[in-house]
Amino acid sequence: MSCALRLSKTMKQFFYTSACVALILQASTAAAQLKNGIDVLLEKKFALIEGKKIGLITNRTGTTLEGAPTYHALAKRGAKLVALFAPEHGFAGDEEAGKKIASSTLGDLKIYSLYGKTNKPTPDMLADLDALLFDIQDVGTRCYTYISTMKLAMQVCADAGKEFMALDRPNPIAPIAPQGFMLDTAFSSFVGLVKVPFIHGLTIGELATLIQAEELPTLKLTVVKMENYDRTQFFDSVKTLKFIAPSPNLASVDAEILYPATVFLEGLNVSEGRGTSTPFEVIGAPFIDAVKLINELKQYNLSGVRFDTISFTPKAIKGKSENPKYRDNLCFGVRVIVVDRNAFQPFSVAVALLAALKKNHSENVRWMNKGNFFDKLVGTNTLRLMLDAGKSFEEITRAAQKSIDGIDEQYKRARLY
Incomplete structure (x- = not known):
């Protein structure tokens, strides 16, 4: 009888200890959950925009972890949202590449197209704003135009004395090391406007930090960093993240x-x-x-x-x-x-x-x-000229690597994680 009693007490202690360990692990997992910039802004740093009249550059990829559109979450929280801005593919992200988008409205809000008559906000569009926010999911490749839209908006904000705020999100292909030719500014265009390697390896917030440091020192830049970001993971390795196609032809x-x-x-x-x-x-x-x-x-x-x-x-x-x-x-x-x-x-x-x-x-x-x-x-034009000249695969890849040899030093001023 006493033996059975001792066993019962031991088992109770075991199950109690196991339950405590499980709760600790669960709390640890919750504490380590990735939070995007918009979630951090809403939960912990709303004071950054409280009382300010703000504009928001976004599309369907701009959502909270719970799935609420960023513009809706901001308005619900009491932000003074004055205007919306949309990049290539439109506010809904459902237009094909290269198609010009007209400005439109969402209720009482104007949605200014940044891929129509203009690729950047005009001074008139910014006149009533104190700050312009950016919340769009990038894809990690320089020619994808969302980072060009961001840079142009940053330039306009610098000129107009407006604050620019980047709400950071993961680079979905971050584990892939920077590679490809560095941008030669003689070939700058809307499909290549940021001076980084073709596959850049940075988040939106890090790109904004780099652009400000190298080109726009007078810009008032605020980056709302993510929490618990791990750049060794691909986007779909993070179970709490929901993939939303950034454009119609990139569905995974x-x-x-x-x-x-x-x-x-x-x-x-x-x-x-x-x-x-x-x-x-x-x-x-x-x-x-x-x-x-x-x-x-x-x-x-x-x-x-x-x-x-x-x-x-x-x-x-x-x-x-x-x-x-x-x-x-x-x-x-x-x-x-x-x-x-x-x-x-x-x-x-x-x-x-x-x-x-x-x-x-x-x-x-x-x-x-x-x-x-x-x-x-x-x-x-180096790649095209080398191909036309019959240069070998090895010669071309070495030339590309040489063009980005100083990337580690360049990125020291940009890394946030």
């Missing part, structure tokens, strides 16, 4: 990882997969010999990636690609499949694809618009 983190490997094809007469269900994951053209192309790609010993033959017919898709390359024509090419994210090097894959296409299909592959748009995407 896999697509965001592949985007910098295939987007350069927008500057060639080769389809980057627009008009299919998997844009930027497949490439092709009617003249490509897919087997021959894959055999050439194998020569580059690329890590973390596999290529499969594929055929597809691009179709007009409203809101995604209404007039894709080779519309209604059968294309042959490859599907690019990432088999190891941690080993995958998007810029190396991009160079390999371009070099293989130039080598095996030189009679058909053409630069569109004499290479003008391609150079803007890449941020320099």
Whole structure:
């Protein structure tokens, strides 16, 4: 009897201890939960905007962790929200790339388009504001235009003496090291406006910090940092984050990882997969010999990636690609499949694809618009000239790496985490 009693007490103590440990672990997990800038602003730093008349640059990716749109959460909290601003793809994020967007309204709020008659706020748009906030999810690649929109808005705020506030969010492909050519300012454009490597490795807040430090020292910049951000994780590895497509043709983190490997094809007469269900994951053209192309790609010993033959017919898709390359024509090419994210090097894959296409299909592959748009995407004409000169894959990747050799020193002033 006493033995059973002792066992009962021991078991009770065990279960009590186990429950305590579980609660501690649960509390620890909750405490370590990632919080985006907007959530930190609402919960802990609302005083930064209290009483100020604010504008907000945002789209459908601007939400709280609970899923409330940023503009709605701010208004509910009592912020004096005066105007909204929308980037490429529109406020709802459902317009195809390159389509000009008209300004509109949301209830009593004006939504100024920053991808229509103007790409940046005008002084009149900012006249009634004390501060302009930015809350948009970036994709980690320089040519994606949201960071160009941010830089232009920062410049206007600096000129007008207005505060600029970046609400930070994760870089969804942060584990991929900076790579690709540094922007040559002679080739600056809306698809390449920030002087960073093609795959930059920074968050929105870090980019804003870098831009202010290097170009806009008079700007009053406030970055609302995330809490518990881990840059060694891809976006979809963080269970508390909900993926929202930043634009119609980037529907997954896999697509965001592949985007910098295939987007350069927008500057060639080769389809980057627009008009299919998997844009930027497949490439092709009617003249490509897919087997021959894959055999050439194998020569580059690329890590973390596999290529499969594929055929597809691009179709007009409203809101995604209404007039894709080779519309209604059968294309042959490859599907690019990432088999190891941690080993995958998007810029190396991009160079390999371009070099293989130039080598095996030189009679058909053409630069569109004499290479003008391609150079803007890449941020320099060096890649195009080296490809035309028949330079090797190794020579090209070494040149790209050399262009960013000082990146660690440059980034010291930008790193926030």
